[in-house]
Amino acid sequence: MFAIYIRRSVLFFLLTCPAFVYGQNNRVQKLWYNQPSGKTWENALPVGNGRLGGMVYGNVVDEIVQLNEHTLWSGGPNRNDNPDALAALPEIRQLIFDGKQKEAEKLANKAIITxxxxxxxxxxxGELRLNFSGHDNFTNYYRELDIERALAKTTYQVxxxxxxxxxxxxxxxRVIVIRLTADKPGSLSFxxxxxxxxxRKEVKITSAKDLTISGNSSDHEGVKSAVRFKGIARIKTEGGILSASDTSLNVKGANAATIYISIATNFKNYNDxxxxxxxxxxxxxxxASAKPYSAILNPHIAAYQKYFNRVKFDLGKTDQGKLPTDERLKNFRNVNDPELVTLYYQYGRYLLISSSQPGGQPANLQGIWNNKMRPPWDSKYTININAQMNYWPAERANLxxxxxxxxxxxxxxxxxxxGTARTMYGARGWMAHHNTDIWRATGAIDGxxxxxxxxxxxxxxxxxxxRYLYQGDKAYLAKVYPILKGAATFYADFLIEHPKYKWLVVNPGSSPENAPAAHEGSSLDAGTTMDNQIAFDVLTSTIRAAEILKRDAAFADTLRQIRKRLPPMHIGQHGQLQEWLDDVDDPNDHHRHVSHLYGLxxxxxxxxxxxxxxxSAARTTLMHRGDVSTGWSMGxxxxxxARLQDGNHAFTLIKNQLSPLGTSKEGGGTYNNLFDAHPPFQIDGNFGCTSGITEMLMQSADGAVHLLPALPDVWPAGSIGGxxxxxxxxxxNMKWSEGKLTTLEVKSRLGGNLRLRLPNALKSVNGKPMQKASGENLNEFYRSVxxxxxxxxxxxxxxxxNLxxxxxxxxxxxxxxxxxxAGQ
Structure with missing residues (x-):
């Protein structure tokens, strides 16, 4: 009898202890914690559907779900071009050519900046707040974010x-739903x-007992708000009584309750x-509220998993996986926790699915999650790196x-x-400066x-x-070709001959947010390496698109002639890839932007x-810049x-990034909810690291599908698919053991030659001998320029x-x- 009692007691513990039940089952795909968020937003857990974002605090007595809607921005349709730019452009260019970059910067501040x-x-x-009076003395607390099902959960006992x-x-x-239950009937009150x-807001209760909030966004920098918002929360109870006061809804004695939250604005597009x-x-x-919770939950999971389940990733398990996520984060630099890597990788995919959906706005500096009226950098789209980084995982991580x-x-x-190209620079085509917003402003800002x-x-x-290189859709390419052509046309008009070197250069240009001492601390210059590299890519992709679509032959030939006159890349006196046209780099410069490695x-x-x-020079540059930096830079x-095929060094950066904020006084890290810390929070570091882990395992940018190009020693075995x-x-499906491929399955969606670069020999399972590659890859998607x-x-x-x-x-x-x- 005693043995039976012991077994029953153990079984009761396993079934009722939330930390065991939720923390152990499918632990790889969950962030979980044994304490509430308290007042710290960066402890809360994000949910989102690309249009609505919610941060779930998991507080017991005073629960908070902080709410965002993708089009709720300050201001309204506006333009911010500076018409003085065109007249000042010749003088600014001459000052830069004369080596007077600081004077050019002063003039640009007056004539070019908006x-x-x-x-x-x-x-x-705002926030939906739920008060559970009398729940102060709770036990068996547990909360999680299940990124396999896109579901946040909190459990506790009172x-x-x-x-x-x-x-x-x-x-x-298109709603946020909160499901509240108690395992004893009539026990739910809040x-x-x-x-x-x-x-400018109004909170009220309607006659139908809906809780509503309505109002206007903020005016900002002389632009009046044109955005009106409406939020509605509707509670459906099972048992109990639903009543209302002036500005709150009250539930008493219910068995369960479901809260449906809907938010919308009057925004239709950037000009309407x-x-x-x-x-x-x-x-x-x-x-939504006409459906029971189960009829909301199951289609939601199915819609989410359509994307999420495409990639499976396994690097093995250790006992660290049994710990809460915040404890694992504290330990990561000093222990082996491969599951945290796979969790962080898939979390990046979760965040992209949750913050960027077809028909919605793109993920901004904070994805779709922001709790501040005046967020850092306005939570806009910084397009000198950050917005692009948000989408690096999109193609390669199967999203x-x-x-x-x-x-x-x-x-x-x-x-x-x-309009900006024409008004400010007298150029055809189109252009944008380093930042934009929901109103698609393209003028120069911030100085x-x-x-x-x-x-x-x-x-x-x-x-x-x-997108075309990954998907091979010629109809899509034809649709976007005018955009590519317009970007190339701007360069064709804007590039100017350098009086000393005779190359065609971008002037004025810059290497974003950095400045050499030789330029008196000015970032402005002519023919910076990043400007040259981007110009090369714009011209090349437009030439290729014109060839594929069999159009604009004369225009494409013009672009070829322009491309021949772009400055070559330079290796400077320190063995570094030069950031500037002149050899003025400082090997002690540890700036977060290493923009001239765009070419890598x-x-x-x-x-x-x-x-x-x-x-070799790119590697030297990275060694000079150092590892620890802001979160997005480490991403x-x-x-x-990974591109340098140094997996151990790439993993060092992952360890630096997956360190609790404050571990290093020199850079960023990661918050407890695994948000990237610039600091403050910027989501690009999450997306950048997910992309980087993909690049460590597979690359396809250099003439072949290169598998395990940068495998670190700490991942000797594993598998990934999708x-x-x-x-x-x-x-x-790709599996490896002892650093060597053991199994590989590749599906060809478009046909054509598959060139594989591998760390070890493989054999075809159908018995056909493997054909060694030589010469250029004849697959058009792998053409090298x-x-x-x-x-x-x-x-x-x-x-x-040493490769x-x-x-x-x-x-x-x-x-x-x-x-x-199969491996041999």
């Missing part, structure tokens, strides 16, 4: 009663209210705010559809940017040191080209096999070290690049078929 709005702000709606809360942002139903920092926020919010709410909001923004910038950068349009347009990643102009000298560095490579190749011969300083000492040996195979493929290989 005299109007410097960009509008992404703003929160007086022997288990209370459970589930929160989701429904993808199909009050619900809205709180908001908006000054004629929508009806009241009708929209009510229509979403009425449709291509989620790229669509970014493409839509680029399409809209191509419209607004035509010439930051804002005098003309490549925002050029860089963002390359995402359209990369995300571009493929610098190659281990085609440009070994540049490859970019993971990608660079990654996408250029040319429509899907790595359906030769960059100009590098200029090397006579003082430079180049370090030898691990690889094998190169060609596999002819047919569209729709899969090819399976």
């Amino acid at each position: 005299k109007k709005s410097h960009g509008q702000m992404f703003q929160p709606l 007086n022997g009663i288990t209370y459970t809360r589930e929160v989701l942002a429904s993808f199909p139903d 009050d619900a209210s809205f709180a908001s920092q908006h000054t 705010v004629s929508g009806d926020e009241n009708a929209l919010a009510l229509s979403y709410l009425n449709k 291509s559809e989620l790229h669509e909001p970014f493409f839509k923004m680029v399409e809209e910038l191509a419209h607004t940017g035509k 010439a040191f930051w804002g005098m950068w003309i490549a925002g349009g050029g860089w963002t347009s390359q995402h359209l080209w990369h 990643f995300p571009s493929d102009q610098i190659s281990a096999y085609r440009t070994p000298e540049l490859f 970019w560095k993971v990608n660079w070290w 990654l996408l490579a250029q040319g429509g190749f899907e790595v359906v 030769e960059v100009a011969d590098v200029v090397v300083s006579p003082k430079a000492k180049l370090t030898e690049t 691990k040996p690889t094998l190169l195979y060609d596999v002819p493929t047919q569209a729709g078929k899969s090819y399976v290989f």
Whole structure:
């Protein structure tokens, strides 16, 4: 009898202890904690459906769900071009050519930087607050974010009663839903209210007992608010009594309750705010609230998993996986916790799915989650790196559809940017400076040191080209070709001959947010390396697109002639890739921006096999800059070290990034909810690291699908499936052991030659011998473009690049078929 009692007691513990039940089952896919968030927003857990974002605090007595809606921005339609720019342009250019960059910067501040709005702000709606009076003395507390099901959950016990809360942002139903239950009938009582920092707002209860909040966003920098918002919370109870006061809803003695939250604005597009926020919010709410919770939950999970389940990733398990996420984060630098890497990787994919959906706005500096009326950097779109970084995982991590909001923004910038190109620079085509917002402003902001950068349009347009390289859709390419052509046309008009070197250069230009001492601390210059690299990519992609579509032959030939006259990359006296046209780099410069390595990643102009000298110089530059930096910068560095095929160094950056904020006084890190810390929170570091981990395991930018190019020693065995490579190749399944491939399955969506670069020999399971590759890859999606011969300083000492040996195979493929290989 005693043994039976013991077994029953153990079983009761396993079934009733929330930390065991939720923390152990499928632990790889969950963030979980044994304490509430308290007042710290960065402890809360994010849910989102691309339109609505919620931060779930998991507090017991005073629960908070902080709310965002993707179009709730300050201001309204506006332009911020400076018409004085065109007249001042010749003088600014001459000052730069004369080596008077600081004087040029002063003039640019007067004539180029906007005299109007410097960009509008992404703003929160407010908070839904739930008060559970009498729940102070709780036990068995547990909360989690299940990123496999896009569901946040909190459980705890009070007086022997288990209370459970589930929160989701429904993808199909466009509402946030909160499900509240108690395992004892009649035990659920709480009050619900809205709180908001908006000054122009009204909170009230309707006759139908809906809790509503309505109002206007903020005026900002001389732009009057044109955005009206409406939020509605509706509570449906099972048992109990629902009553109302002036500004809150009260539930007493219920068995369960479901709260449906709908939010909408009058925003229709960047130039149209004629929508009806009241009708929209009510229509979403009425449709959703007519459904029971299960009818919301199951379609939500299915819609989410359509994206999430495409990639499976396993690096093995250790006992660290049994600990709460915040404890694992504290331990990560000093212990082996491969599950935290896979969790962080998939969390990046979760965040992109949750903050960027077709038809919505693209993920901004904070994705879709912001609790401040005046957020850092206005939570805008910084397009000198950060907005692009948000979408680096989209294609390679098999989330291509989620790229669509970014493409839509680029399409809209191509419209607004035509006026900026014409008004400010007398140029055809379109352009954008370093920052934009929901109103698609393209003028120069924030001062010439930051804002005098003309490549925002050029860089963002390359995402359209990369989509084609991955998907191979010629109809899509034809649709976006005018945008590519417009970006190239701007460069054709804007580039000017350098009087000393006779190259065509961007002037004025800059290397974002950095400045050499030789330029008196000015970031402005002519022919910076990043400007040259982006110009090269814009011209090249437009030439290729014109060839594929068989149009604009004469224009493409003009672009070829221009491309020949771009400055080559330079290796300076310290063996570094020069950031500037002149050899003025400081090897002790540890600036967070290393923009001139754009050519290494995300571009493929610098190659281990085609440009070994540049490859060596890029490595030297990264060594000079150091590892620890702001969060997003470390995310970019993971990608660079992956491209340099140094997996151990890439993993060092992952360890630096996955360190609790404050571990290093020199840089960022990660908050307890695994949000990236710039600091403050910027989501680009999450996305950048997810991209970098992908690059460590698979690359397809240098003429072949390169597998395990940067595998660190700490990942000797593992598996991943679902990654996408250029040319429509899907790595359906890849397993490795002792650093060598053991199993590989590749599906060819488009057909054509599959060139594989591998760390060890494979054999085809169908018995066909593997064909060693030679010469150029004949697959058009892998065509290499030769960059100009590098200029090397006579003082430079180049370090030898010691790459691990690889094998190169060609596999002819047919569209729709899969090819399976095994290690030898």
